[in-house]
Amino acid sequence: MQNAAPMFQENERREWMGLLARAPLALLEAWASRQPERAVSWLRRPESGLAMVRGRAGGTGAQFNLGEMTVTRCALKLEGAAAGVAYVQGRSARKAELAALADALLQTAARDAVRRELLEPVRTRLDADAARQRRKAQATKVEFYTLAREAGV
Amino acid sequence: MVDLADVAPGFADATLESQAVFRLGLAALAQPGTIVECADFPKPPRGVHAAANALLLALLDQDCRLWLSPSLNGAVAGYLRFHTGCVLVGEARQASFALVAEPAELPPLGGFDAGSDEFPDRSASVIVQVGALAAAGPWRLRGPGIRSEARLQAAGLGADFLAQWRHNAALFPCGVDLFLASGSRLSGLPRTTRIET
Numbered sequence: 001m002q003n004a005a006p007m008f009q010e011n012e013r014r015e016w017m018g019l020l021a022r023a024p025l026a027l028l029e030a031w032a033s034r035q036p037e038r039a040v041s042w043l044r045r046p047e048s049g050l051a052m053v054r055g056r057a058g059g060t061g062a063q064f065n066l067g068e069m070t071v072t073r074c075a076l077k078l079e080g081a082a083a084g085v086a087y088v089q090g091r092s093a094r095k096a097e098l099a100a101l102a103d104a105l106l107q108t109a110a111r112d113a114v115r116r117e118l119l120e121p122v123r124t125r126l127d128a129d130a131a132r133q134r135r136k137a138q139a140t141k142v143e144f145y146t147l148a149r150e151a152g153v
Numbered sequence: 154m155v156d157l158a159d160v161a162p163g164f165a166d167a168t169l170e171s172q173a174v175f176r177l178g179l180a181a182l183a184q185p186g187t188i189v190e191c192a193d194f195p196k197p198p199r200g201v202h203a204a205a206n207a208l209l210l211a212l213l214d215q216d217c218r219l220w221l222s223p224s225l226n227g228a229v230a231g232y233l234r235f236h237t238g239c240v241l242v243g244e245a246r247q248a249s250f251a252l253v254a255e256p257a258e259l260p261p262l263g264g265f266d267a268g269s270d271e272f273p274d275r276s277a278s279v280i281v282q283v284g285a286l287a288a289a290g291p292w293r294l295r296g297p298g299i300r301s302e303a304r305l306q307a308a309g310l311g312a313d314f315l316a317q318w319r320h321n322a323a324l325f326p327c328g329v330d331l332f333l334a335s336g337s338r339l340s341g342l343p344r345t346t347r348i349e350t
Contacts, residue, residue: 041162042165043157043163043235044163044235044236045167075157075235077157077158077162081158082158083158083160
């Protein structure tokens with residue numbers, strides 16, 4: 001086993017794995033179409049399964065099972081370079097494949113280009129989606145104290 | 154933690170290849186003394202024979218507890234963990250499957266889980282890698298699945314093993330089942346097979 005110093009911190013990888021897991025397929029495809037052909041070998045072909053999502057009320061309460069979600073995972077190896085792993089939401093094998101390829105490249109010297117061309121657009125899109133979701137939720141917010149006052153309590 | 158860059162690929166087509174290997178393992182156990190060929194399967198990690206590797210890839214899943222004999226190093230454990238999701242155990246007694254690198258490393262057969270009277274099918278399956286395996290030689294096999302008598306030679310398993318095997322047979326319906334692997338050749342020794350020399 002080689003013990004070369006990794007070119008990234010563990011929490012950095014956690015962050016990009018999270019982004020890739022939620023990335024829309026269209027963005028991944030757009031990025032992949034600009035990539036040169038690379039020789040990859042499969043360690044594990046894409047396979048779909050269920051994962052139990054667990055939560056804690058308020059982040060501190062007792063653990064409970066929120067529900068199951070579909071997850072697709074795969075692992076591949078770049079020719080002469082790092083291995084890439086992906087666990088992505090949904091059942092798209094293609095999405096898992098592209099996410100694993102991006103993960104492998106992020107561990108190589110190509111990482112800056114991948115960050116610029118893939119991770120940043122994904123982050124922007126996800127932030128925009130989240131902001132839109134928040135706005136929609138905000139619009140339906142009910143101020144209960146107002147109702148109570150109008151009722152003359 | 155396993156460095157994935159060191160892990161070799163497993164089955165190219167997990168469904169079809171594991172079914173093919175399962176069929177071969179079944180044939181080996183059903184007809185003790187016959188030798189089946191497990192060729193064309195993935196290149197095993199160092200120290201593991203191709204037949205043993207293919208059989209473990211086909212049989213193991215996350216409900217299986219695997220024991221590896223001492224000389225099989227972390228790379229073998231990492232490979233099998235990654236491809237099958239099996240659980241590794243440190244004690245032979247806890248294992249449902251065991252891989253033994255060479256006959257010299259085979260612990261006493263009584264040290265494996267022989268199952269219980271209620272569930273004799275839950276006993277351990279032990280894969281022993283031997284230097285040579287031939288359907289001829291000193292061992293005369295008798296028992297279910299053998300018409301009259303079958304011959305077998307497994308290099309490195311001696312009189313001490315035969316005594317333990319007789320004891321294992323006496324536990325019936327409990328007892329462990331053995332697979333012998335040499336290169337891509339595989340042979341089965343179910344608990345019902347009697348060995349005479």
